[in-house]
Amino acid sequence: MPSRTRAALLPLLxxxxxxxxxxxxxxxxxxxxxxxxxxDIIPGTTGVDVSWPQCDSQQLPADILSFAIIGVNxxxxxxxNHCLKGQFEWAKSAPAIPQVYMNTNAPRPDYxxxxxxxxxxxxxxxxxxxxxxxxxxxxxxQNDADALNWWLDVETxxxxxxxxxxxxxxxxxxxxxxxxxxxxxxxxxxxRMWRLIAGNYAPGxxxxxxxxxxxxxxxxxxxxxxxxxxxKVVLVQYVSEEFDTNWACPGxxxxxxxxxxxxxxxxxxxx
Numbered sequence: 274m275p276s277r278t279r280a281a282l283l284p285l286l287x288x289x290x291x292x293x294x295x296x297x298x299x300x301x302x303x304x305x306x307x308x309x310x311x312x313d314i315i316p317g318t319t320g321v322d323v324s325w326p327q328c329d330s331q332q333l334p335a336d337i338l339s340f341a342i343i344g345v346n347x348x349x350x351x352x353x354n355h356c357l358k359g360q361f362e363w364a365k366s367a368p369a370i371p372q373v374y375m376n377t378n379a380p381r382p383d384y385x386x387x388x389x390x391x392x393x394x395x396x397x398x399x400x401x402x403x404x405x406x407x408x409x410x411x412x413x414x415q416n417d418a419d420a421l422n423w424w425l426d427v428e429t430x431x432x433x434x435x436x437x438x439x440x441x442x443x444x445x446x447x448x449x450x451x452x453x454x455x456x457x458x459x460x461x462x463x464x465r466m467w468r469l470i471a472g473n474y475a476p477g478x479x480x481x482x483x484x485x486x487x488x489x490x491x492x493x494x495x496x497x498x499x500x501x502x503x504x505k506v507v508l509v510q511y512v513s514e515e516f517d518t519n520w521a522c523p524g525x526x527x528x529x530x531x532x533x534x535x536x537x538x539x540x541x542x543x544x
Contacts, residue, residue, distance in 0.1 A: 278321065287464040289466065296305075298503040300304060301472050302412065302455065305442055307517075310370050311369055311370065312366065312370045312372075312420075312421045312422060313369065313371065314339070314340045314369050314507075314508070314521045314522055315339060315340075315368070315521065316507075316521050316522060316523045317421070317521060317522075317523045318338070318339035318340065318521050319338045319339060319488065319517065319518055319519065319520055319521070320337070320338045320339050320340030320341055320367065320369075320518070320521070321334050321338060321340075321341050321342075321516055321517060321518055321521050322336060322341065322342040322343070322344070322374065322510070322514070322517045322519060323341070323343060323344065323360055323364075323410070324343065324344020324345075324347075324354050324360075324374075325344060325346075325347045325348060325355070327356070327360070327516075328354075328355065328356040331344065331389070333360070333363060334514075334516045337364065337366055337367045337368060338361070338367065338373070338518070339368050339369060339521075340367050340368070340369040340371075340519075340521070341363075341364035341367050341371050341372075342364075342371070342372045342373065342374055342424065342519070343357065343360045343371055343372075343373050343374070343416070343418065343420075344357075344373070344374055344375070344376070345357060345373050345374065345409050345412060345413050346375050346376050346409055346412070347376075347377045348376055348431075349376055349378055349431060349432075350375065350376055350377050350378050350402075350405040350406070350409070350431075350447075351405055352376075353412050357412070357413065357416045357418050358416035358417060358418060358461050361373070361416065361417065361418035361420075362417075370420070370421070371418070371420055372420050372421075372422040372423070372424065373413060373418060373420045373423055373424070373426060374423065374424035374425070374426050374461055374481075374505070375406070375409045375423065375424075375426060375447075376426045376431060377402070377425050377426060377427055377431065377443065377447060378430075378431035378432045378433060378443075379392070379398065379401075379432055379434050379439065379440050379443050379445060379492060380397065380401040380434045380443070380465040381432070384397060384401055384535075385397055386400035386401065386404070387390075388400055391444070395438070395442045397413045397440075398439045398440070398442035398443045398446070399442040399443070399445060399446040400446060401443055401446065402442065402443035402444060402445065402446025402447040402448075402450075403446035403447070403449065403450045404446075405447075406446065406447040406450045406451060407450050408448060409512045410450070410451070410454060410456075420439070420456075421450050421456060421457055422456070422457045422459070423445075423453075423456045423457065423458055423463065424458075424459045424460065424461045424481055425444065425447055425448070425458065425459070425460050426461045426462075427444065427460055427461065427462040427466065427467060427470055427471065428461075428462065428466055429466045429469055431493050433469075433470045437468075437469075437470065437471055437472030437473075437474070438472065440470050440471055440472075440474075441474035442472045442474065444460075444476070445470060445474075445476070448466060448476055448478070448515075452505075456479055459478050459479035459480065459481055459504075459507070459508075460476070460479070460480055460481065460501070460502055460503055460504060461482075461483070461502070462480075462481075462482065462483075462509075463482055463483055463484055463499070464482075464499060464500070464501040467501035467502055468501070471502065474502060475503030475504075476502055476503065476504070477502070477503040477504055478502065478503075478504045479504055479505060479507045479508075480499075480500050480501060480502070480505060480507060480508075481506075481508035481509075481510065482494060482499045482500075482501075482505065482508070482509055482510065483508050483509075483510040484499075484510075485509050485510065485511035485520075486511060486512075487511055487512075488511060488513070488520060489517070489519040490511065491509040491510070491519075492509075492520060494506060494509045495507075495509060495520075495522030495524075506522055507521065507522050508520065508521055509522065
């Protein structure tokens with residue numbers, strides 16, 4: 274559990290209102306034929322992910338395939354993808370409603386949060402994750418890209434401390450604020466990086482894993498061998514023609530949706 278802070282917990286009413294607001298902002302899209310689109314990726318299909326490195330529209334994949342996941346920030350939790358609005362709009366041409374991901378990292382040692390006691394390092398880490406994730410949600414809303422499904426990108430390429438418990442608090446803060454505002458949350462990483470960064474922290478969220486060389490290898494990675502953080506692998510990333518492409522693992526995808534502190538399991542099969 275995150276450390277206690279000086280500030281009182283948000284009233285339940287505020288969480289309910291936030292959930293209603295995000296539900297209202299995520300309208301059900303329509304296909305060109307007028308049929309409702311789904312927020313869920315169809316298992317057994319392929320899609321792409323793009324972000325700030327593809328800000329030049331000429332660099333977007335010619336074929337969006339079945340789904341697209343768009344990066345909200347610019348490589349770090351404190352930065353922003355200034356092409357988000359256009360990329361998210363482009364992604365709407367896919368059969369599934371676009372999803373988004375955000376980069377994560379730990380704060381530098383001199384970071385302090387005003388709601389924490391100075392000596393409470395875990396509190397500072399947790400509030401850092403909450404504060405910057407809330408800012409990312411606001412950025413997505415400003416750019417008409419507040420998707421229902423959010424993925425947290427957890428990689429060793431970004432700054433993390435040697436204390437896995439401290440790093441885990443950053444991720445817990447990010448997960449909490451997303452779930453409290455009615456979003457579904459998943460984690461992008463690989464088992465080794467997750468262990469180095471978050472240790473034994475196991476939020477039990479869907480896994481989007483990387484490292485496959487091609488589609489054939491990606492199809493072999495939908496197993497517990499490539500899972501981390503107590504989750505199940507539902508997406509596998511591989512590189513195709515210089516762009517990140519992803520395979521949606523066959524079978525049921527279970528995601529946890531937390532609204533106003535009440536957990537509910539939502540299952541998505543191959544219908």
